[in-house]
Amino acid sequence: MNSIIFSAAARLLVALLFVFSLFMLLRGHHLPGGGFIGGLIGAVAFIVYSLACGPAEARAALRLSPEVIATWGLGIALLAGLFAFVMGDPLFTGQWYWVGGDSYETAAFSINSVLVFDIGVYLVVLGGILSLTYAFEEET
Amino acid sequence: MSWVLVMPIAVPFAAAVGAYLLRNFTAGRYVSLAGSVLSLVASAVLMAAVLEHGVIAGQMSNWDAPFGITLVADYLAAVMVVITAITGLATAIYALGEIPEHVEGLGFHALFQVLIAGVTGAFLTGDLFNLYVWFEVMLIASFSLLVIGGGKERLDAGIKYVALNLVSTLIFLSGIGLLYGLTGTLNMADLRGAVADLDNQGLVTVIAMMFMVGFGVKAAVFPLFFWLPASYHTPYFAISAVFAGLLTKVGVYALMRMFTLVFVGDVGFTHEILIWVSLLTMFTGVIGAAAQTDFRKILSFHIISQIGYMTLGLALFTPLALMGGVFYLVHHIIVKANLFFVAGLAKQYAGSTDLNRIGGLYKSAPLLAALFIIPAFSLAGFPPLSGFWAKYLIVVAALEIEAWFVAFVALLVGLLTIFSMTKIWGMAFWKPHPDGIDPTPDRAPPGVTRAMMAPIAGLAAMTIVIGFYPEPFVQFAETAAMQLLLPNDYVDTVLGARP
Amino acid sequence: MEALTALVIGVLTAASVYLMLARTFMRFLFGLVLLSNAANLTIFASGRMTKGAPALVPYGEDAPLGVVGNALPQALVLTAIVIGFGLLAFTLALAFEAYRRMQTVDTDAMRFAEPKEDADT
Numbered sequence: 001m002n003s004i005i006f007s008a009a010a011r012l013l014v015a016l017l018f019v020f021s022l023f024m025l026l027r028g029h030h031l032p033g034g035g036f037i038g039g040l041i042g043a044v045a046f047i048v049y050s051l052a053c054g055p056a057e058a059r060a061a062l063r064l065s066p067e068v069i070a071t072w073g074l075g076i077a078l079l080a081g082l083f084a085f086v087m088g089d090p091l092f093t094g095q096w097y098w099v100g101g102d103s104y105e106t107a108a109f110s111i112n113s114v115l116v117f118d119i120g121v122y123l124v125v126l127g128g129i130l131s132l133t134y135a136f137e138e139e140t
Numbered sequence: 141m142s143w144v145l146v147m148p149i150a151v152p153f154a155a156a157v158g159a160y161l162l163r164n165f166t167a168g169r170y171v172s173l174a175g176s177v178l179s180l181v182a183s184a185v186l187m188a189a190v191l192e193h194g195v196i197a198g199q200m201s202n203w204d205a206p207f208g209i210t211l212v213a214d215y216l217a218a219v220m221v222v223i224t225a226i227t228g229l230a231t232a233i234y235a236l237g238e239i240p241e242h243v244e245g246l247g248f249h250a251l252f253q254v255l256i257a258g259v260t261g262a263f264l265t266g267d268l269f270n271l272y273v274w275f276e277v278m279l280i281a282s283f284s285l286l287v288i289g290g291g292k293e294r295l296d297a298g299i300k301y302v303a304l305n306l307v308s309t310l311i312f313l314s315g316i317g318l319l320y321g322l323t324g325t326l327n328m329a330d331l332r333g334a335v336a337d338l339d340n341q342g343l344v345t346v347i348a349m350m351f352m353v354g355f356g357v358k359a360a361v362f363p364l365f366f367w368l369p370a371s372y373h374t375p376y377f378a379i380s381a382v383f384a385g386l387l388t389k390v391g392v393y394a395l396m397r398m399f400t401l402v403f404v405g406d407v408g409f410t411h412e413i414l415i416w417v418s419l420l421t422m423f424t425g426v427i428g429a430a431a432q433t434d435f436r437k438i439l440s441f442h443i444i445s446q447i448g449y450m451t452l453g454l455a456l457f458t459p460l461a462l463m464g465g466v467f468y469l470v471h472h473i474i475v476k477a478n479l480f481f482v483a484g485l486a487k488q489y490a491g492s493t494d495l496n497r498i499g500g501l502y503k504s505a506p507l508l509a510a511l512f513i514i515p516a517f518s519l520a521g522f523p524p525l526s527g528f529w530a531k532y533l534i535v536v537a538a539l540e541i542e543a544w545f546v547a548f549v550a551l552l553v554g555l556l557t558i559f560s561m562t563k564i565w566g567m568a569f570w571k572p573h574p575d576g577i578d579p580t581p582d583r584a585p586p587g588v589t590r591a592m593m594a595p596i597a598g599l600a601a602m603t604i605v606i607g608f609y610p611e612p613f614v615q616f617a618e619t620a621a622m623q624l625l626l627p628n629d630y631v632d633t634v635l636g637a638r639p
Numbered sequence: 640m641e642a643l644t645a646l647v648i649g650v651l652t653a654a655s656v657y658l659m660l661a662r663t664f665m666r667f668l669f670g671l672v673l674l675s676n677a678a679n680l681t682i683f684a685s686g687r688m689t690k691g692a693p694a695l696v697p698y699g700e701d702a703p704l705g706v707v708g709n710a711l712p713q714a715l716v717l718t719a720i721v722i723g724f725g726l727l728a729f730t731l732a733l734a735f736e737a738y739r740r741m742q743t744v745d746t747d748a749m750r751f752a753e754p755k756e757d758a759d760t
Binding site: 307 | 667686687715718730752
């Protein structure tokens, strides 16, 4: 697609979408959001970029191939689930460590395995969607 | 306890991640191989736990049943998981010899491990919707494996396989939705009580039929089997062996689970249909095989025919019949995967799988011929191999309830199976090669042949062991059948399971 | 509301069966999309419809107040939509690749895996 307006706007849009996707990823679990929707928005960012600059350049901007990203995501999600094993709980039981308090209301922030799992989901969705769309874009 | 249940699923997934990241290196295939070995260890641990406790269950994420996802293993599930791991390991070894490097680079080993994880998950889950998810995991991996390597034939076969399996999945999904609407639960153990308490049993039977069609397509029963002979002869032999061994059996397993645990309100209607379906499946399968002249197509039709025996074990719904069904399931996976392995090696030696174009394998590869005889005769039901005991149990079960016609068809199909097996024997092994040459494996390096021969020998040895020492296996199948018919233990363990 | 949903499911299923009986594989795929949506609607409707009451927990509470919509079917439908989307995308890619190799999407002409017997001899 050769439109100056679009490619100029795309640079701004991509950055905005990508930051928004990270925002959605990080606010998940307690508020609407999460890894899945974040991954979708992140994928949209790269799709917009590839529409503006072509799939080859979008692939280069991603650096890793989307399939590898999805595989890493699967591995991270699996590790987050298996971490419960170390703590003696069943698979995928969320492990929470509150910093500066003891619950969602009082703590400043938390370190938890749920977010790690969400990051894994984010990468799986991002990689999965992108590998599909890139495949279609390159074929046509 | 829950970790014993998780490991057989988690290990293949981990192996898939490792194998994909290393797909362009030789290490990738050994990661996959190590994953298969570890899966076997994990499933053996699971089996030991099940043998000790009878039924074990675990609640994922600490959500109590029936609200969370439950993993549960009784005797049947445990033996299926073990046999899956064995088939997986055999295939992983076989793939070392058969799968070319550029296909490994496409992620063959990762897809294969995901397939194994999906199959294992389907065997272990105690939640209906989770079963649907595992079916999809399994399907997406199998779709990719079926068309990997490309080519018109594979794409054509893939299209048909994908289309019919997607339709069946959607019918299954609609059934889940309706069942949830009626009962408000999706936990299989919880469903047993909830379905029995319903006033509207007629609607339950309708939903049962949706499940029967959905699982029936997966299991390839008459008249829903057309996708199977259209697709199983096209992919790499390692892939078609693991498909032939495992995928249809997941359908049979799901049928066995649902129609012993949940849909038992109107046995006279549902299981009567299953009897006729089974008989027609057995008969059309074996007749279809008689018309084929391709090694793998004959075997594909025999999968269908043999599926009939397993569903027949379920349909007769007596302890002895179910016991025969369970025994058949286990025996069949080993034998059928092995026959596809043999077909692959026969092609390696003689250059084709078309029986008209090959021959003389008995002279040039006597070891392969001997190793073909074992699973082939076992499939046909020759004593004292494993298939004899499997067929014997089913036929005795039919005679016990004086279902003469059923027993007659079971025996007749056994006879016709011998016809097909002797056809393969005569044309591929006995008659001289039509080009007048001695088929030799000289086109492949010896390492390849050895990697492909080892799993064949291993599985053939298992067939012989089951054949000569059937007592422990029969006793195991008996306990499994009793657990299926009287699932109080199953229900209590799931609903009362401590997290 | 439920009666209307049931009607919609019926119409979707009928339309999908009509499309799936066509000889063109693309029409079959469109039928599959409709059938997938019909199945999702079935799950959604089977959770009973509650108007204007999202299953959200107000801030500071432990459980939702009053009657809220059933959240489980929505979660199930979301899962089913995602899986269905993935499978359909894969099937579309497969159909496209098949079209490039075979130059047809007519299922009657797709006989490469099972060639006609008389064509062989």
